[in-house]
Amino acid sequence: MAVAVEARSLDAGYRGRHETVKVLVGLDLVVEAGAFVAILGPSGCGKSTFLRIVADLLDPIGGEISVLGEPPRNIRIRRDVGFVFQDSTLLPWRTVRDNVRLPLAVGRSSLTREIKDRTDALLEMMGLSALAMRHPHQLSGGQRQRVAIARALLGEPKLLMMDEPFGALDEITRDRLNDELLNLWRRTGTTIFFVTHSIAEAVYLGERVLVLASNPGRLLLDRDLRPIKAEGNRCQREDPVIVAVMAEMRAALEQAS
Numbered sequence: 001m002a003v004a005v006e007a008r009s010l011d012a013g014y015r016g017r018h019e020t021v022k023v024l025v026g027l028d029l030v031v032e033a034g035a036f037v038a039i040l041g042p043s044g045c046g047k048s049t050f051l052r053i054v055a056d057l058l059d060p061i062g063g064e065i066s067v068l069g070e071p072p073r074n075i076r077i078r079r080d081v082g083f084v085f086q087d088s089t090l091l092p093w094r095t096v097r098d099n100v101r102l103p104l105a106v107g108r109s110s111l112t113r114e115i116k117d118r119t120d121a122l123l124e125m126m127g128l129s130a131l132a133m134r135h136p137h138q139l140s141g142g143q144r145q146r147v148a149i150a151r152a153l154l155g156e157p158k159l160l161m162m163d164e165p166f167g168a169l170d171e172i173t174r175d176r177l178n179d180e181l182l183n184l185w186r187r188t189g190t191t192i193f194f195v196t197h198s199i200a201e202a203v204y205l206g207e208r209v210l211v212l213a214s215n216p217g218r219l220l221l222d223r224d225l226r227p228i229k230a231e232g233n234r235c236q237r238e239d240p241v242i243v244a245v246m247a248e249m250r251a252a253l254e255q256a257s
């Protein structure tokens with residue numbers, strides 16, 4: 001089994017000038033390469049903090065973490081990790097196409113043919129080709145999130161960290177983007193970490209669902225859903241088995257805060 005992420009007694013938090021805030025304490029976790037991991041947990045329990053540690057946007061304060069068998073830094077430098085943030089951060093003065101290209105365009109005077117082609121392929125894949133010359137304020141919330149995902153995919157990351165990417169969308173759009181995301185994951189084999197506050201979304205998307213608890217932040221429940229899902233992590237939202245798992249998650253979340 002190839003391992004995407006391995007955390008051993010991981011402590012995470014924020015060092016201030018006077019005190020250190022510990023957020024996650026003693027986290028042990030092994031995630032297989034290619035997994036789709038959904039993460040639930042009460043607000044403030046450390047979900048975003050965990051994604052930041054994996055993506056090397058934050059250093060751990062204790063314990064160990066490796067990503068694809070290496071320090072997270074190596075993975076970030078090779079652009080093997082993509083991040084879709086909790087509030088999508090598109091640059092308002094750039095077009096959709098230029099927002100997608102941004103990570104590879106920074107610091108370059110000209111774009112290579114390869115980057116241009118890859119940008120256009122991603123726009124096509126995310127159904128954004130017709131919107132390529134628009135600016136972010138001319139897009140719907142769902143379209144903006146698709147731009148943010150396309151941008152995160154530009155470097156063909158082996159890991160994709162998604163922090164409540166669809167939180168602000170209506171349910172129909174969200175369901176559609178969930179299916180698009182699953183298709184993308186099946187095609188690419190990218191390891192995905194997906195944070196959400198929606199139990200239904202976590203259970204629908206995840207092959208594995210983690211429930212984190214707060215005070216201190218820790219792993220409360222780690223559920224492998226592969227045994228109850230069909231080939232390719234497929235399920236019906238209304239399947240009684242799926243509904244029962246959602247009830248189990250809800251009970252865990254009630255304990256978690």
Ligand SMILES: Nc1ncnc2c1ncn2[C@@H]1O[C@H](COP(=O)(O)OP(=O)(O)OP(=O)(O)O)[C@@H](O)[C@H]1O
Pocket residue numbers: 014021023041042043044045046047048049050086
């Ligand atoms: N830069 C920071 N400095 C100090 N404390 C921080 C910082 N960022 C986050 N925290 C604290 O760390 C804890 C965990 O934050 P985190 O953003 O990981 O929570 P979360 O689980 O993602 O919550 P939410 O569901 O609201 O997004 C919170 O108590 C938060 O106040």
Ligand SMILES: [Mg+2]
Pocket residue numbers: 047048049086163
């Ligand atoms: Mg968060």
